[in-house]
Amino acid sequence: MVEPQVGVVRPIPQQVTGNQVEGGLAVAGRDNNITTYLTGLRRLRPRPVDPEAVMPENQFVEPGFFASPLREIRSPIAPNPPVRIVVLRAPEGYGRRSAGLRLLASTTTPRERLFELLPDWDIPDAESLPQESNSGYLLNLRGVSQPLPNQFYEDLIGYARKLQARGSYLVVTATSSVWTRAWVDGVRHGILVQDIGCPNSVDVVKKYLRARPAVAERASWVDDPSSVFYGVLPENSSPSESVRLAHIIAVADNSKDEEKLDEYRGWRDKLSQWFSGGTEEVEVRAIRITGSLLNGAPAAVLLDCADQLLLAPEINLPPREGGLLARPDARSRLKPAGISFDAKTGAASLIHDSQGPAILEYVWKEHTQLSQVLTRWLQEISRGSAQGHLEVLASSLSKLAEAVGLTPLLTLAEGWLVEGEEKSIDLVGDLLSDLAVHPIFGSQVRAELTKWASGKREPSRQRAVARAISGEFGRTYPSQALTRAKYLLVSAGTPQVSADAVKAVRGLVGAPDIAVLAVDTIVKWITPTDGKPAAVETGVFLDVFAPPAENQSDFSPLQVALTRSGQAEQAVRARLVDGWLQVIRQGPQRDSAVPGLLSWRRAAEDDQLPQEAVVDVLIQLGRVVGHIDPPVRDVIAPEGKLRGVLISRLFAQINSAYGLAGGEIDVVPPRSEDRLSPSTSTEIGIRT
Numbered sequence: 001m002v003e004p005q006v007g008v009v010r011p012i013p014q015q016v017t018g019n020q021v022e023g024g025l026a027v028a029g030r031d032n033n034i035t036t037y038l039t040g041l042r043r044l045r046p047r048p049v050d051p052e053a054v055m056p057e058n059q060f061v062e063p064g065f066f067a068s069p070l071r072e073i074r075s076p077i078a079p080n081p082p083v084r085i086v087v088l089r090a091p092e093g094y095g096r097r098s099a100g101l102r103l104l105a106s107t108t109t110p111r112e113r114l115f116e117l118l119p120d121w122d123i124p125d126a127e128s129l130p131q132e133s134n135s136g137y138l139l140n141l142r143g144v145s146q147p148l149p150n151q152f153y154e155d156l157i158g159y160a161r162k163l164q165a166r167g168s169y170l171v172v173t174a175t176s177s178v179w180t181r182a183w184v185d186g187v188r189h190g191i192l193v194q195d196i197g198c199p200n201s202v203d204v205v206k207k208y209l210r211a212r213p214a215v216a217e218r219a220s221w222v223d224d225p226s227s228v229f230y231g232v233l234p235e236n237s238s239p240s241e242s243v244r245l246a247h248i249i250a251v252a253d254n255s256k257d258e259e260k261l262d263e264y265r266g267w268r269d270k271l272s273q274w275f276s277g278g279t280e281e282v283e284v285r286a287i288r289i290t291g292s293l294l295n296g297a298p299a300a301v302l303l304d305c306a307d308q309l310l311l312a313p314e315i316n317l318p319p320r321e322g323g324l325l326a327r328p329d330a331r332s333r334l335k336p337a338g339i340s341f342d343a344k345t346g347a348a349s350l351i352h353d354s355q356g357p358a359i360l361e362y363v364w365k366e367h368t369q370l371s372q373v374l375t376r377w378l379q380e381i382s383r384g385s386a387q388g389h390l391e392v393l394a395s396s397l398s399k400l401a402e403a404v405g406l407t408p409l410l411t412l413a414e415g416w417l418v419e420g421e422e423k424s425i426d427l428v429g430d431l432l433s434d435l436a437v438h439p440i441f442g443s444q445v446r447a448e449l450t451k452w453a454s455g456k457r458e459p460s461r462q463r464a465v466a467r468a469i470s471g472e473f474g475r476t477y478p479s480q481a482l483t484r485a486k487y488l489l490v491s492a493g494t495p496q497v498s499a500d501a502v503k504a505v506r507g508l509v510g511a512p513d514i515a516v517l518a519v520d521t522i523v524k525w526i527t528p529t530d531g532k533p534a535a536v537e538t539g540v541f542l543d544v545f546a547p548p549a550e551n552q553s554d555f556s557p558l559q560v561a562l563t564r565s566g567q568a569e570q571a572v573r574a575r576l577v578d579g580w581l582q583v584i585r586q587g588p589q590r591d592s593a594v595p596g597l598l599s600w601r602r603a604a605e606d607d608q609l610p611q612e613a614v615v616d617v618l619i620q621l622g623r624v625v626g627h628i629d630p631p632v633r634d635v636i637a638p639e640g641k642l643r644g645v646l647i648s649r650l651f652a653q654i655n656s657a658y659g660l661a662g663g664e665i666d667v668v669p670p671r672s673e674d675r676l677s678p679s680t681s682t683e684i685g686i687r688t
Contacts, residue, residue, distance in 0.1 A: 087192070090197070091175060138170075141174040143438070143440050202242075290305045397431050432464060449473075463497055469501075474511075490535060547599055601614060
């Protein structure tokens with residue numbers, strides 16, 4: 001027997017490929033699975049969708065020229081190849097999405113295998129389209145304004161072959177200005193491009209009502225000259241407008257319900273009456289306007305904001321003598337403005353929700369001087385009485401965009417950012433987040449967010465983008481949100497911008513369905529490629545994946561990431577190891593590796609992070625950099641609950657590696673007074 005050699009054990013000889021250690025077929029197979037899984041994350045996220053929930057068959061009115069794609073996707077006519085991709089082209093508002101879903105429902109694809117895809121990309125790429133077997137996908141390009149690049153069409157031919165092999169389908173809905181490629185000789189390569197018309201608007205109303213037995217007989221009201229609803233629907237109205245009328249007819253008192261007719265017309269008669277002038281109704285008007293912006297907020301908040309509007313110099317309604325004691329109670333003040341009061345919750349809500357957008361549109365279009373006063377007032381209440389209800393304000397303003405357009409809202413937002421006040425930034429961020437997912441304006445707003453994120457001379461804009469990423473925008477378009485977060489980190493105008501960007505990214509990592517994509521993306525940011533420096537410093541990795549402080553139950557995105565299961569679990573751990581490798585190999589954060597890793601271990605020992613996951617990451621990292629060399633040695637060695645587990649896993653790893661190499665290991669236990677510490681080494685002998 002060879003005498004044991006006392007000294008530091010160096011990393012076991014092993015082949016490293018792209019940051020992953022090859023330790024045998026099992027490891028290689030695992031790494032291949034992880035790579036495949038991570039590649040799949042770069043594809044558009046399939047969102048389950050039920051055609052019967054969106055557009056039931058008994059309510060669907062076929063648009064013009066729909067028969068051809070329906071026939072081809074069911075049973076193509078020879079010599080055409082089997083159709084696997086159908087493109088339905090029509091102007092916005094023609095009901096393309098409903099038609100596309102009914103087309104998918106007509107195939108043999110199981111209902112639970114139907115999905116909707118949103119264009120979560122900055123550069124359209126056919127490689128990002130999912131391709132699971134026996135599936136049906138609807139790629140909804142509503143609101144997209146830029147034409148698809150030629151490369152997308154070329155790559156789509158190969159994608160159609162993959163769908164054919166897997167028995168799957170893709171339906172794309174777009175305008176002709178976005179989808180510019182069409183083949184004049186019909187089906188090519190299993191791809192059919194079809195221009196469709198708009199469904200008959202009156203038929204849409206009738207089908208909606210006839211599908212509901214309780215109001216089915218009301219379908220005749222649109223043809224009855226004695227009905228107030230006769231002839232009110234403009235020719236070629238969009239399906240959504242037809243459904244809006246049908247819904248109003250369904251809840252009307254009778255065929256001569258003038259109030260419901262006024263609601264369909266946008267409350268024109270009511271608005272003219274409410275804002276006809278005079279001093280008697282000034283307070284009621286202020287409460288109506290406030291209610292349209294803060295619908296559902298506490299009555300106290302709504303009334304406080306209304307009182308603040310009344311104090312504006314341009315309005316200047318003198319307060320009553322006696323102040324609050326001279327005023328009636330909340331219910332009495334709200335009722336004349338068409339707002340209900342819930343005594344149990346204290347909430348104030350419009351009796352007719354549709355009046356909110358109508359009031360805002362009327363004020364902004366018909367009372368331009370008042371709209372300027374409201375702009376200043378909104379900024380004041382956002383940092384005052386309404387500061388706890390910014391999301392409600394933002395939601396109301398995003399609906400206003402449909403009436404007045406996007407430009408006035410962006411101008412309004414930029415004006416609020418001039419002073420750089422915290423609550424104004426939050427309000428603008430919430431507004432932009434809502435608009436970024438808007439079906440009409442979303443694409444344009446997401447492009448605007450790119451400009452704002454890159455403009456380091458406007459830190460208030462950048463901070464608003466970070467806030468938007470933390471909202472619905474980040475949850476709906478995570479890939480685009482992460483890209484804009486990277487722009488913020490690269491071009492941060494102030495340290496606060498960087499801090500806000502990190503906070504936004506932590507929020508994405510903390511979303512269970514986004515966590516793995518976010519982890520993979522962050523590691524890509526800090527990894528040099530093609531000899532070029534990394535886009536983002538490794539300090540971002542440390543900040544994003546910092547565990548909660550000791551004895552605190554703070555939200556921990558790291559905990560969310562480390563508690564994924566199945567393939568996601570393996571992928572997260574592998575990519576976190578890759579991230580730590582970059583921290584270790586790159587300056588200036590190299591010295592932060594030990595305290596950073598040690599903070600993970602301590603958090604696991606305090607049950608703030610999953611212990612098994614943290615141990616696994618440390619052992620995997622040691623396979624690459626050496627288990628008893630810095631920094632892993634200095635993380636394993638200190639006393640603590642996990643020290644024994646880490647040492648056991650360390651020796652199991654070494655035994656496994658040498659077993660594969662055909663050798664055996666003798667472990668000479670250290671003396672009790674010589675237990676592992678940062679300054680001591682393990683004694684290991686190798687028998688050959």
